[in-house]
Amino acid sequence: MEYSYENLQDFMNQQKERTARWEGIIKSDPRRAIRVLTSTGFATETIDGDTAWDASHIIENLKKLSDTPKSATWKSLVDAGLFVALCKCATTFRVAYMDGSAAQNITEEQKKAHSKELPSPWYEPLAIICTAALNCTIPPTKMEEKMIEDIKQNWSTVVQRIWSEPCNSLDKDSDASFERAIVAQIVLRLSTVDPSFLEVIFKPEDLTFAVCFRNWVHATAQEDIVLNNSMFLSLLRPKLTSPWKRYLATHPPPASKTILSRMMLGASKDSAAQKKRTPAQAADIVVTAFANHFSNTRLPLTAVRQEVELFDTFWEIAEKELPQFPRAVCKADRFWAALPPIVRRSIRAQKSEDRAIIIRVLKLYTAPMYYTNRAHAEFVDALIYGWVAGGLFDALDEAMDWIIEDVEGQMAVTLIMTTIDGTFPKLSTKTRAALRAQLPRTGAVWKIFKAGLAHGDNSSEGQYMRNHANFLSGDALNPQNPLWRQSASEMLALLGSKARGTSYCSRRGCEKPAEGPRCATGACKQTRYCSQACMKRDTEHLQMCERGWFSIVEQNMMITPSLEAKMTQVAAGGAQSS
16 A cells, blocks of 8 residues: 655545546456455556556545445455455555655655554554454354455464554554554454354464554553453453353363463564563563553543453463562552542442442452462562552542442451551551551541441440351351451551551641640540640541540450451451352
8 A cells, every 4th residue: 555755645636536436446347456455566567557556545445335345346345355355455555655756855754754644554454354344244144254264364464464563553642542452353343253263363373362462551542442351351251251152162262371471472562573571571561551541531430340350360360370460560559549549430420330340449459468468478568558659548538438338348448457457567667657647547437337337237245246256267257247347447447556656646647746635535545646736637536536436446456356367367368258
């Protein structure tokens, strides 16, 4: 396909006329058009006297025809080998310049700048293939079966070219998002119409996984994020959501380990010529991509939920097969800073399924928690600092009304607080200072406590003792035990007490010594301020304390060692919820 900096105006002036001429030729002699698309070099002519310069006019007509793929003209083109020709175009089209005095004066920098204004050379043939694929019926017609078969025979060569020459597809501008989405879109549609198409991308030499994952890494918009995500999620977690569920049951895909390695090739370099990144560098790239996508406020919450599912799936595989990935997650402050804004967006959502993302996001904190508690304690300080500096406690404060009504939310809060509490003595000065700045969270403790009162949790001493005994016994923890709600408040209160200690003023945000008055009610034994003024400013504590409830929380905190021990066992993976 040919573009010329010199003759662009002439080309544009003549385009309508030449495109109209080819419209008639395609209808009367479709094989003539195919001969142009499969011709080699710009200096040679076909037997009809046409040259490769005519390809652009044929492509313009094919764009329109692909919208009505049931026409007689379209059927004649398919029979003549249209899709073999389009695949060849996708592998051979180049940006070129006609001979002429003006063309000779164009610098390489100008050529490069001009090429940036054009689609990647392989994109327009693929766009026609994509439109035709989207118009396929299920089951496919005989014509569509031939189309799919022709594409299958040439697909790996096409993606090899895209892998080697991404051209403009990795640019950050919005136009490039369609180029990053198109390979996954074609695969998703064709394999839905004919699942045997999957066998092509399953071949070890095929680079579809690498191209699509590279596109996902660079994705900036809904279309390129969601479409690339969908392809991987459908393969790695078919029971969750997959158009190929039935086919995969009898035609298993490559092992997850194999798919992961081919995906990570896409994160290892941006082009075939680039030096390959180390596994640690590639893992950092993937974590950064997740952070970018989670931070993208233009992404609908349904798409965010899909990204959360992909992260969960990726983590589950990578924890065993790619140790660099969980390490990168633990150290990625930007990743943890991307999660609280999702919680805030979910709070404002009108749909209940969108608000449910609050719990899904909260559970993202638990996978690295188990990872560090089991065998990787060297990363726990960086992990907890990322949580705290990223805004975890502010998000909990704002979303606690929703979190505490969900059993999984209660458990997640308890286990997160337990992880921080259990590692507190080993935390760095920097991380302790960050915790001190964010605690206590008496307002959140009060919300949890009120929820327990409203639900009648532990309404009598006997009931409390029975719940407590059941909670601490055995390895199978019952998520319905109301003590989960109480333990969330107690562990959060305990952590606040530890973070502030006895040396600092009890009001969050104050770094002055606790040399002033104790709590005005006199019931709280561990609450002391730097001054009377600071005590009055601590409205969160006052609201709970004036009702006499904070002293009860303090009393419960006195018997928390057994609770701490049990929670530490669970947080380390020693017990599982039933």
